[in-house]
Amino acid sequence: MSEPVAVDAGKIRFGALGAVVGFLVFVELTSGVIQGFYTPLLTDIARYFGVPDADVNWLEGGQAMVAAIVIPAFAKLGDMIGHRRMLLVSTAVTALASVLMPLTGNFWLFLVAWSLQGFYIVWLPLETALIYSRARSTGHPAALTRRAAGILVGSLEAGVIIAALAAGQLIEVLPLPYILWIPAVAVTACFFVILFGVKESPDLHGGRFDVVGLLLVAVALLAFTGGLFLLRVQGAASVTPWLVIVLGLLAFIPFVQWELRSPDPVVDVRMFVQPALWPVFLTAGLFGVSVLGAQAPLSTFARTDPTIYGYGLGTTSGQTSILIGAYVLTLAVGAVLLPVVTKFVTPRWALVGASAMVSVGYLLFLPFHDSYAQTLTNMVIAGLGSGALVAALPAAAASAAPLGQTGVATGLTNSVKTVGGAVASAVFGIALATHADGTAAQTAGSFSGYVTVWTVCGLTALAAAVALLFVPKTAFSDTAVA
Numbered sequence: 358m359s360e361p362v363a364v365d366a367g368k369i370r371f372g373a374l375g376a377v378v379g380f381l382v383f384v385e386l387t388s389g390v391i392q393g394f395y396t397p398l399l400t401d402i403a404r405y406f407g408v409p410d411a412d413v414n415w416l417e418g419g420q421a422m423v424a425a426i427v428i429p430a431f432a433k434l435g436d437m438i439g440h441r442r443m444l445l446v447s448t449a450v451t452a453l454a455s456v457l458m459p460l461t462g463n464f465w466l467f468l469v470a471w472s473l474q475g476f477y478i479v480w481l482p483l484e485t486a487l488i489y490s491r492a493r494s495t496g497h498p499a500a501l502t503r504r505a506a507g508i509l510v511g512s513l514e515a516g517v518i519i520a521a522l523a524a525g526q527l528i529e530v531l532p533l534p535y536i537l538w539i540p541a542v543a544v545t546a547c548f549f550v551i552l553f554g555v556k557e558s559p560d561l562h563g564g565r566f567d568v569v570g571l572l573l574v575a576v577a578l579l580a581f582t583g584g585l586f587l588l589r590v591q592g593a594a595s596v597t598p599w600l601v602i603v604l605g606l607l608a609f610i611p612f613v614q615w616e617l618r619s620p621d622p623v624v625d626v627r628m629f630v631q632p633a634l635w636p637v638f639l640t641a642g643l644f645g646v647s648v649l650g651a652q653a654p655l656s657t658f659a660r661t662d663p664t665i666y667g668y669g670l671g672t673t674s675g676q677t678s679i680l681i682g683a684y685v686l687t688l689a690v691g692a693v694l695l696p697v698v699t700k701f702v703t704p705r706w707a708l709v710g711a712s713a714m715v716s717v718g719y720l721l722f723l724p725f726h727d728s729y730a731q732t733l734t735n736m737v738i739a740g741l742g743s744g745a746l747v748a749a750l751p752a753a754a755a756s757a758a759p760l761g762q763t764g765v766a767t768g769l770t771n772s773v774k775t776v777g778g779a780v781a782s783a784v785f786g787i788a789l790a791t792h793a794d795g796t797a798a799q800t801a802g803s804f805s806g807y808v809t810v811w812t813v814c815g816l817t818a819l820a821a822a823v824a825l826l827f828v829p830k831t832a833f834s835d836t837a838v839a
Contacts, residue, residue, distance in 0.1 A: 374491055378505045380554035381484050384448075385509045387547040389516020391451070391477050393685075394540050397525040397678075398533065405533045406464035417782075418586040419472030424775050425578035430571050431479040432486075432768025433623045436761055437564055440487035441557040443764075447483070448551055450476040452544040459537035477544075478775075482751055482767035484509060489755040489763055490558035499756035499833055503696050503704065503749065510692035510748040514685050525678070562761035570623035573612035578776070581605030585779045589786040624769065625762055633757035634766065636828045640712060640821040641750050641770040642777035647715055647814035648743050649778025650785055654810045656681060657789075657802055659732065668804045670729055680729070684736045691744025698745070704756075704833035705825060708749050712822035714742025720815035723808065742818075750774075753833040777817075785810050 395402070399413050427447070435443040454473035461467040488505045492498035520540075527536050584601030591598055616622040628634045659677045661669025672680065691711070698707045718739025725731040751767040758766030788809040789802030 374488065374495070374501065374505075377491060377555055378488065378508060380550050381488070381505075381509060382512045383550050384444075384480060384484065384547055385512040386516040387543045388477055388480050389513045389518075390520040390540050390543050391455075391474065392513075393517030393520035394524045397521055398528055398536070401528055401533055402467075406467060408464045412464065415468055416471050418583075419468050420475030420478070421582050421586065421775065421779060422579055423472050423475035424478045424772075425582055426571075426575045427476055427479050428482070428768045428772045428775075429574050429578075429624055429765075431476075432482055432764040433571075434566065435483050435486055435558075435764035435768075436562045437566065439557045439561055440483045440490065440764055441551065441555050444480065444483045444487070444555070445548065445551055447476040447479050448544065448548045452541070452548050455541035455544045459534045459541065478771065479768065481509065481513070482771050483764060485751040485755050485767045486764040487555070487558050489752075490560050491556070493560065499704070499752070500696070500699070502752045502755055503699060503833075506748040506752040507692045507695040510744065511689040514689035514692065514744065517685050518682055518689075521678070521682070560761075564621040567616075567619050567621060567623040570612065570616050570619055573608065573615055574624060577605055577608035577612050578772070579605070580608055582776065582779045585783040588783045592790070593787050624765060625759070628758070628762065628766060628769070631757070632827070632829055633833070634754065636821075636824040637708075637750060637753050637757065638769055638773050639824045640708065640746070642773040643817040643821040643824075644712070644715070644743070644746050644750070645774035645777025645779075646781040646817045647719060647739065648747070649774065650781025651719070651810055651814050652681075652684075653782075654785055654789060654802065654807060655684075655732075655736065658726075658807050659729075661802070666804075668726075668807070670732060672729065676729070680733060680736065683733060684740045687737045687740030688744035688747065691741040691746075692748040693744075694741070695745045695748050703830065704749070704753060705828050705830065707745065708753065708828075708833075709822050709825045711742040711745035711749060712818050712825060715739050715746070716742075716815050716818035716822060718742065718815075719811050719818065722811035723815075726807075726811075739814075749833075756833045781813070784813070 399416075402416075403409065403413050431443045431447055451474050454470045454476070457470040458467060458474070461470055485502060485506055489498050489502045492501040492505075495501060523539075524536065527539075580601055582605075584598050584603075584605055587595070587601060588598035613626050616624060616626045629638060656677055658668075659670045659672045659680055662671045663669045664671065670676075695707060695711075698710070702710070718735050718737075721735045721738065722732075725735065750770045754766040754770050755763050785806070789806035792803045792805055
């Protein structure tokens with residue numbers, strides 16, 4: 358029997374849902390501002406507060422710790438009491454943190470505010486769940502959610518590009534504290550856009566919140582991701598990071614046992630064995646390796662001088678920013694093209710194809726990495742697939758989730774992706790600091806480390822494509838929903 362093709366979302370009108378999507382576009386533009394604005398300023402932030410560049414790593418670690426708690430809690434509360442309501446709460450906290458950042462007088466207070474700004478991490482999962490819930494009445498929730506997710510992710514990446522370019526120019530003419538008010542104003546405006554423009558999900562699950570389950574999963578995730586962060590900072594020779602990682606893994610055992618007994622768990626762990634969902638979660642984790650773990654190594658490889666080290670591109674900061682900008686642009690294009698592709702193939706095959714493109718893009722680095730054109734080509738291929746996956750994974754989880762678990766399912770894709778990125782960041786950091794013969798690398802990362810990055814990213818994406826072949830044929834489509 359031939360595999361049925363998904364409903365053509367291009368022929369389905371958003372209708373009343375269009376206004377909600379329009380307002381959420383502003384939210385994702387703001388998310389892009391947060392994610393893109395600070396990257397060119399990290400060195401300036403370190404200089405302003407008088408801390409070494411290495412201390413900037415704590416900023417990433419702080420937001421990772423917040424994400425470990427926020428995603429499962431807010432995703433579940435969204436299903437229970439309202440996705441819009443939790444979107445408002447997370448935006449309010451993000452706005453408050455953004456306002457505090459330019460007011461802090463020392464680096465560690467800035468770190469606290471920066472970490473709290475990480476509440477934005479739950480925006481896209483909550484938006485996807487909200488759109489899917491509101492689209493149920495149309496009869497085409499899966500197709501409309503994919504289409505909306507593509508638009509939202511395209512807006513996110515556009516915000517990243519605009520913010521990064523603006524920040525790089527503004528830091529040349531304005532003091533750092535003044536510049537930091539720009540994201541604060543954007544997030545504050547975002548709160549009022551949601552308050553007055555977005556309506557609540559019509560289907561709410563209700564129930565009692567599983568506080569014990571949240572505490573257990575928070576401890577496990579905090580310990581595991583914290584251990585990975587310490588591993589990157591202290592190195593593989595240190596015993597402390599390994600002990601923390603093991604404790605984190607062991608902490609998942611009582612969490613799973615508790616959730617299996619709970620009548621209304623904060624995370625329904627049974628979803629991890631459902632035929633349509635386990636490949637999505639596995640893909641999210643494997644995808645996190647490249648989309649979150651490989652971007653810094655790609656940037657540093659481009660800046661490495663081949664006349665000194667024998668590898669790298671020797672690009673200037675401006676040339677590197679063009680390279681990164683092209684990659685981010687292809688992410689947006691890949692996300693927007695997702696609903697177009699699903700006119701011709703099922704969502705399952707769209708996900709398989711996107712994962713395969715990521716795999717091809719990174720594996721091409723192994724033979725082709727000697728020129729700017731080769732690197733740009735590889736990153737464009739990987740970027741198109743990555744953009745499609747960023748949009749497709751939460752939409753796929755929403756369409757395959759049990760009734761009343763939409764927010765939890767979309768949130769889990771972000772949680773698992775974050776864990777995958779944390780693992781990759783630690784592994785890649787160690788690989789780049791070590792030569793193939795085991796000796797320590799100096800200023801530049803080792804070539805064997807870069808080979809490790811490309812190989813791992815390519816093979817994990819290939820594994821994701823294979824895993825998605827086990828998904829039921831009509832999964833993530835409106836045929837499956839019906």
